[in-house]
Amino acid sequence: MRVTIADVARIAGVSKTTVSRVLNTRDEVDHSTRAHVREVIDRLGYVPSSGAVGLARGTSRTVGMLVPSLTWPWMGEVLQGVVDTVEAAGFGLLLFTCNRGTDSVERFTSQVSAGAFDGLLAVEPEDTLAMLAALHRKGLPVVLIDDRGRHPEFPHVTAANREGGAAAAGHLLAVGRRRPLVLAGPLRFGCVRDRLDGFEDAYAAGGCPLDPALVIESDFTEADGRETVRRLLSEGRTFDAVFAHNDLAAVGALAALRTAGLRVPDDVAVIGFDDIPMAGLMYPPLTTVQQPMREMGETAARMLLALLAGEELSDPSVVLPTSVVIRQSTAGV
Amino acid sequence: MRVTIADVARIAGVSKTTVSRVLNTRDEVDHSTRAHVREVIDRLGYVPSSGAVGLARGTSRTVGMLVPSLTWPWMGEVLQGVVDTVEAAGFGLLLFTCNRGTDSVERFTSQVSAGAFDGLLAVEPEDTLAMLAALHRKGLPVVLIDDRGRHPEFPHVTAANREGGAAAAGHLLAVGRRRPLVLAGPLRFGCVRDRLDGFEDAYAAGGCPLDPALVIESDFTEADGRETVRRLLSEGRTFDAVFAHNDLAAVGALAALRTAGLRVPDDVAVIGFDDIPMAGLMYPPLTTVQQPMREMGETAARMLLALLAGEELSDPSVVLPTSVVIRQSTAGV
DNA sequence: CTGAAAGCGCTTACAG
DNA sequence: CTGAAAGCGCTTACAG
Numbered sequence: 001m002r003v004t005i006a007d008v009a010r011i012a013g014v015s016k017t018t019v020s021r022v023l024n025t026r027d028e029v030d031h032s033t034r035a036h037v038r039e040v041i042d043r044l045g046y047v048p049s050s051g052a053v054g055l056a057r058g059t060s061r062t063v064g065m066l067v068p069s070l071t072w073p074w075m076g077e078v079l080q081g082v083v084d085t086v087e088a089a090g091f092g093l094l095l096f097t098c099n100r101g102t103d104s105v106e107r108f109t110s111q112v113s114a115g116a117f118d119g120l121l122a123v124e125p126e127d128t129l130a131m132l133a134a135l136h137r138k139g140l141p142v143v144l145i146d147d148r149g150r151h152p153e154f155p156h157v158t159a160a161n162r163e164g165g166a167a168a169a170g171h172l173l174a175v176g177r178r179r180p181l182v183l184a185g186p187l188r189f190g191c192v193r194d195r196l197d198g199f200e201d202a203y204a205a206g207g208c209p210l211d212p213a214l215v216i217e218s219d220f221t222e223a224d225g226r227e228t229v230r231r232l233l234s235e236g237r238t239f240d241a242v243f244a245h246n247d248l249a250a251v252g253a254l255a256a257l258r259t260a261g262l263r264v265p266d267d268v269a270v271i272g273f274d275d276i277p278m279a280g281l282m283y284p285p286l287t288t289v290q291q292p293m294r295e296m297g298e299t300a301a302r303m304l305l306a307l308l309a310g311e312e313l314s315d316p317s318v319v320l321p322t323s324v325v326i327r328q329s330t331a332g333v
Numbered sequence: 334m335r336v337t338i339a340d341v342a343r344i345a346g347v348s349k350t351t352v353s354r355v356l357n358t359r360d361e362v363d364h365s366t367r368a369h370v371r372e373v374i375d376r377l378g379y380v381p382s383s384g385a386v387g388l389a390r391g392t393s394r395t396v397g398m399l400v401p402s403l404t405w406p407w408m409g410e411v412l413q414g415v416v417d418t419v420e421a422a423g424f425g426l427l428l429f430t431c432n433r434g435t436d437s438v439e440r441f442t443s444q445v446s447a448g449a450f451d452g453l454l455a456v457e458p459e460d461t462l463a464m465l466a467a468l469h470r471k472g473l474p475v476v477l478i479d480d481r482g483r484h485p486e487f488p489h490v491t492a493a494n495r496e497g498g499a500a501a502a503g504h505l506l507a508v509g510r511r512r513p514l515v516l517a518g519p520l521r522f523g524c525v526r527d528r529l530d531g532f533e534d535a536y537a538a539g540g541c542p543l544d545p546a547l548v549i550e551s552d553f554t555e556a557d558g559r560e561t562v563r564r565l566l567s568e569g570r571t572f573d574a575v576f577a578h579n580d581l582a583a584v585g586a587l588a589a590l591r592t593a594g595l596r597v598p599d600d601v602a603v604i605g606f607d608d609i610p611m612a613g614l615m616y617p618p619l620t621t622v623q624q625p626m627r628e629m630g631e632t633a634a635r636m637l638l639a640l641l642a643g644e645e646l647s648d649p650s651v652v653l654p655t656s657v658v659i660r661q662s663t664a665g666v
Numbered sequence: 667c668t669g670a671a672a673g674c675g676c677t678t679a680c681a682g
Numbered sequence: 683c684t685g686a687a688a689g690c691g692c693t694t695a696c697a698g
Contacts, residue, residue, distance in 0.1 A: 347668080347669085348668065348669045348670075349669085349670095350668070350669055350670080351667090351668060351669075354667095354668085360667095361667065361668085362667070362668085363667055363668085366667080366668085385674090387674095388673095388674050388675065388676085389673080389674055390674085391674070
C-alpha cells in the first residue's frame with residue numbers, strides 16, 4: 001500500500017498539517033519537530049501523491065508540449081533542451097502530437113480542460129494556431145518555439161532568421177559566389193521570408209542583386225530540393241551556389257548536383273540552414289546556418305516556467321543568434 | 334472558473350453520482366436522464382479534472398517513458414510510435430530522460446512513488462536497469478523497448494537481431510563478398526552478440542568463415558567507425574565489405590573508404606543496421622538492416638496498455654522482424 | 667434507476 | 683509553533 005501523509009503523521013505523532021508544513025514551508029515549524037518528521041518521512045520513504053497535491057493546490061507541476069511531428073531531424077534536440085530544463089525544475093513533461101486531424105486536436109484540448117498541465121510549449125503550431133490562441137485567451141500560459149510564423153500575441157523564441165540569411169550570403173560572397181540559387185521554403189512561413197530578405201539584401205549590398213529566376217519556392221523536403229535542382233539544370237540555368245532554406249533540401253541539392261556531374265564546392269557551393277545532426281556527415285560535409293535548437297528548447301521552457309511562477313517576462317519575444325558552420329560544401333578542402 | 338461535476342449536477346437537476354454514471358458507465362441510467370445530462374455537459378463544456386479522477390480512482394491514465402537520450406537518430410521514430418498509440422487510447426505520455434546521473438534518477442523514482450503514471454516504457458535502460466527492476470518488483474508495470482540487453486524478467490520488444498545479422502551476411506554473399514569486415518557494437522550488448530552470431534553463422538554456412546582479425550569492437554559512433562576503418566586500411570588489411578552494427582558507424586566507414594580512395598560498392602560494399610531516416614540520403618545511399626523502430630514503439634505501448642487493462646500478455650517477449658533495405662552502398666547503380 | 671455520504675490524499679485558512 | 687476541519691473534484695459502495 002501507498003504510504004500517505006496520514007501514516008507519517010500518525011507515526012511521527014503530529015498532525016497532517018504539521019507534516020504538510022515540513023514538506024512545503026520553510027518556517028512555522030519547530031526545529032526539532034521538523035527534524036523528527038523528516039526522519040519519519042525518510043524512514044517510510046514517503047512521497048506525496050502528485051495527484052492529491054495537484055487537486056488540493058489546483059496545479060499540476062506539469063507542462064505540456066505539443067509538436068507536429070517527432071521525426072523531424074532537429075526535433076530531438078529541441079525536446080532534449082525542454083526535458084532537461086523542465087526536469088531540473090521538478091516539473092513533469094506531458095508530450096502530445098497533433099498529426100491525426102481533429103480527433104487528436106480534440107483529445108488534446110480536453111486534456112487542457114482536464115487541467116492535466118499548467119502551461120504549454122508548442123512547436124511550429126501551423127494548423128493548431130487558432131486553437132492555441134483560444135486556450136491562451138482563456139488563461140493557459142503558452143510559449144511558442146516557432147520558426148515559421150510571426151506570432152506577436154504569444155511569448156515565443158525563434159532563431160535570427162534574417163541575420164542567418166544575411167550571414168549565408170556573406171559567406172557565399174566571401175568565397176566568390178556571385179550567382180546563387182535560392183531553394184526557399186514555403187513562402188507563407190515568416191522564417192522563410194526573413195531568411196530570404198536577409199539573403200537578398202546582403203547580396204544586393206554586395207553589389208550583385210539576385211536573379212529572380214533563381215529564387216525558387218520549395219517545400220523543405222529532400223526530394224523537392226533534389227528535383228528542383230535537377231529541373232533547373234536541365235533547363236540550362238546556371239548558378240555557382242545554392243542557398244537552401246533547410247538542410248534536407250540542401251542534401252537534395254547535393255544529390256542532384258552530383259548526378260549532373262557537377263563538383264561541390266568547385267562548380268557549385270552549397271549552404272543549408274538548421275545544422276541538423278547529420279549535416280556534418282554528408283558528402284561533402286554540409287556548410288549550414290546553425291539554429292541553436294537545444295538552446296531554443298531550453299529558453300522556451302525557462303520562459304514558461306517563469307510564467308508559471310507568476311513572473312513577468314522581461315522579453316516575450318526572444319530571438320537566438322544563428323551562426324554559419326563552415327564545412328566542405330562551400331569551403332573545399 | 335473551472336466547470337465542475339457539481340455545476341453540471343446542479344444545472345441538470347440531478348446528483349453528482351448520476352453525472353458520474355453518465356460519464357463512466359454504460360448502464361444504470363435512465364435513457365432520458367442520460368440524454369439530458371449529456372446535453373448539459375456539452376453546453377457547459379465540462380471536462381472532468383484528470384487530477385481529481387485520478388485521486389478518486391487511484392490511477393492516472395498516464396504512462397511514463399524513460400529514454401537515455403532524445404537525440405539519437407532513431408529515437409524520434411520510436412517516440413512517434415509510442416505517442417500515437419498512447420494518445421489513441423486516451424492516455425497521456427510523461428517523458429523522462431536519465432542523462433544527468435543520480436540526481437535525475439532520484440527525481441524519476443520519486444515521480445513513480447508520487448503515482449504520476451500507471452506504467453512505464455523504458456528504452457535501452459543500461460544504467461537504470463537495477464532501479465527499474467526494483468520498481469517492477471514493487472508492482473509498477475514496465476515494458477522495455479530494448480535493443481541492447483536480454484531481460485527476460487521484463488516484458489519487452491526487440492528486433493530480430495540474429496536474423497538481421499544473418500540477412501546482412503546473405504546479402505553480402507549474394508553480391509559476391511567473401512571477406513567482410515565487421516564493425517561490431519560494444520560486445521556487452523546482447524543485440525551486438527546476436528547480430529554477430531547470425532552474421533558469422535551465415536558466412537560459415539556460406540563456405541567462408543570470418544577472419545577473426547576482421548571482427549572489431551567499436552562503439553556505435555560515426556567517429557569510431559571512421560577511425561577504425563582508417564586504421565585497418567593503414568595497417569594493410571584487406572576486405573571487400575563492411576558490416577557495421579549501426580548506421581552511424583557505417584557512415585563513418587563510408588567516409589574512411591572515400592578518404593582512402595576506395596570505391597563503394599565496387600571495391601568495398603557497406604551495409605549498416607537500423608535504417609535511420611538519413612540512411613537513404615547518404616552518398617552512396619546506405620544499404621542497411623531495417624529495425625522497425627516505430628512499430629517497436631507502437632507494440633511496446635500496446636503491451637503496456639494491455640497490462641494496465643489487467644490483461645495477461647500472450648507473449649511477454651516480442652521480437653519484430655528485420656529486413657534488408659538494399660541501396661547503392663552494396664548494389665552499385 | 668437515483669442519491670446521500672464517505673473517501674481518495676493532500677493543502678490551507680482559521681483558531682488557539 | 684501546532685492542530686481540527688473544510689475543501690479541492692471526483693468515484694463508489696450502500697441504501698432505497
